[in-house]
Amino acid sequence: MAHPIALAPMGGSAGGALAAAVSRGGGLGLLGAGSGDREWLARELPILAAGTGNPWGVGLLTWAIDIATVERVLDCNPRAVMLSFGDPSPFAERVRQAGAALIIQVTDLEEARRAVDLGADVIVAQGTESGGHGARNGRSTLPFVPVVVDLAAPVPVLAAGGIADGRGVAAALALGAAGALVGTRFQATAEALVDPSIATAIVAGRGQDTERSRVLDIARGSRWPAKYTARTLGHPYLDRWRGREAELAADHEARQAYQDDVARGEVPPLPVWAGEAVDLITDLPAAADLVATLAAQAEDALNRAGRR
Structure with a gap:
């Protein structure tokens, strides 16, 4: 990596073209493989491998995979495998045996200690400001990252959550992190594997319009563990069911109505x-x-801080 910037392996949207472009640009591109769907991997991995000669990796949702999924990914010779959300213990040693760097994302100190014990090569400390899924009762990036840095030393830590420009990258470095894992900012790029309407919504979005909730996971019938809520922009079903998650979960007709509204x-x-x-x-x-x-902005920000 020429720059201390990694692409968050956002499920579905961090496809082969985006991961390749980030690696080509001197960051670390991480493919958002999610649960390791065979057809998706068969389509996106060749795009990634052909798109860059620089190191790249694959991110997996730990709660949604089995060892066979990990083996499929390792067969493609990634330089790194990132495990997020769940217990990485069943998969960590296999990743290390394959010679890939083991990256483990953590959302609290218990997860951070486990990552150290498992021999993670890199730890991602995710603050609750992050988009997509994260800890229901997580801590903010600013206080959380340095605590993980101190706990994990000398293992390098990447900061994640609420970083969308070079000033955020500089802040991560000032907190003692080795770099930043960036998600939402990369969804609004030419190569992101998202519908144009999503990129447009992100450009138009405001931070105060984001909300962390389980409502949309319940409405969609998603299997995400209750420990991890999702930060999204506003949505009609958030307004309709906010604070009534248990009621929504028990209401089959309401969940069917969501599917009908999507259709x-x-x-x-x-x-x-x-x-x-x-x-x-x-x-x-x-x-x-x-x-x-991002790298130029970060250098600028650090230089300005140094002059002060």
């Missing part, structure tokens, strides 16, 4: 995952150019 185009087919720093996103650049921009 009629009355609500978007997917929530718009977005972090609190969404205000800082105002354009749709090429991802490799964005890496360079």
Whole structure:
């Protein structure tokens, strides 16, 4: 990596073209493989491998995979495998045996201690400002990252959550992190594997419009563990069911109504995952150019801080 910037392996949207572009730009591109769907991997992995000669990796949802999924990914020779959300213990040693760097994302100190014990090569400390899924009762990035840095030393830590420009990258470095894992900002790029309406919503979005909730996971019939809520932009079903999650979960007709509304185009087919720093996103650049921009902004910010 020429720059201390990694792509968050956002399920579905961090496809092969986006991960390749980030690696080409000098960051670390991480494919958002989610549960390791065979057809999706068969389509996106060749795009990634052909798109860059630089190191790249694959991110997996720990709660949604088995060892066979990990083996399929390792057969493609990634330089790194990132495990997020759940117990990485059944998979950690296999990743290390394959010679891939083991990256473990953590959302609290218990998970951080486990990651150290498992021999993680890199730990991602995710603050609650992050878009998409994260800890229901997580801690903010600013206080959480340095605690994990101290706990994990000398293991390098990447900061995640609410980082959408170079000033955020500089802040991560000032907190003692080795770099930043960036998600929402990369959804609004030319190569992101998202519907154009999602990229447009992110550019127009405001941080105060984001909300962390389980409502949309319940309405969608998602199997995400209750420990991890999702931060999204506003949605009609959030307004309708806020604070009534148990009622929604027990109401089959309401969940069917959600599917019917999606089919009629009355609500978007997917929530718009977005972090609190969404205000800082105002354009749709090429991802490799964005890496360079973030790095230059970070250097600028650190130089300014040094002069002060």
